[in-house]
Amino acid sequence: MMEANQGEYSLYARTRLGYLFYQRQVKKARERYPHGHSAPQPCRFPGVKILPIPVLSNNYSYLVIDTGSGRAAVVDPSDPLAVQAAIEEEGVMLEAIFCTHKHWDHSGGNAALHQRHSSCKVYGSALDAIPELTNSLEDREKVSVGCLTFEALATPGHTVGHMVYVLDGGPFGGPPCLFSGDLLFLAGCGRLFEGSPETMLASLDVAVGLGEDTLLWPGHEYALECLTFASLLELDNPALEQKLRWVTQQRQEKRSTVRPGGVPWLQLPPPAP
Ligand SMILES: [Zn+2]
DSSP, X not given: OOOOOHHHHHHHHHSHHHXXXXXXXXXXXXXXXXXXXXXXXXXXXXXXXXXXXXXTTTEEEEEEEETTTTEEEEEOOOSHHHHHHHHHHHTOEEEEEEOSOSOHHHHTTHHHHHHHSTTOEEEEOGXXXXXXXXXXXXXXXXXXXXXXXXXXXXXXXXXXXXXXXXXXXXXXXXXXEEEEETTEETTEXXXXXXXXXXXXXXXXXXXXXXXXXXXXXXXXXXXXXHHHHHHHHOSSOHHHHHHHHHXXXXXXXXXXXOSOOSOGGGGSOOOOO
């Protein structure tokens, strides 16, 4: 969640009213965007498939599949119906929910999915009151799902227990994949609801410290807003202008901007079954 003052924030994050507000948001978004707010593009490299699932009006959940074993993890399942539909369509077994933080638009589907997939674990920080949490993670702790390895990184600032998850692409000859929740978006970062600017900056530095080839999978479709704002601040930045042009075009066609473009290995055909 991004737009709220502190009073509204407390209601949303700390009371049942917040949950009711979230439920209304889900219902409205399902009516308004029966096929999701954006057209996502699945990304695959040998052994792994990453499927962005557009939920609510601008959130993303991600289904990450070990294609060899059919075991899967989901990051931030806010709308359980949309996530369940993707699980069924892919015919995979849900083993893990990785939750970046407690806000309903990232965690609201935890309960329904955990109920349906009873052996599935719910991971996140113990500092963040995550619904249905079964396994709390410490900074730098690793979790395996099939052949996939995820590393949790503590990144407080947006919330006190915010965590991001990095999928190790090494075993598959792919890049690391950062599931960044509300820490980092394409050209922007999350609001500082529960941390100081220094705390947030230190968390952003954690993300910056990952490899240059890291793919970013953010929690929201905010690229156009962030880049438009950035273009008002930086009047002569060709890289920014180029990205803004690309994003504007993507959004005109309601395409998701959380797609890696122009990366050579993405043009590889999918592996033979
Ligand atoms: Zn949030």
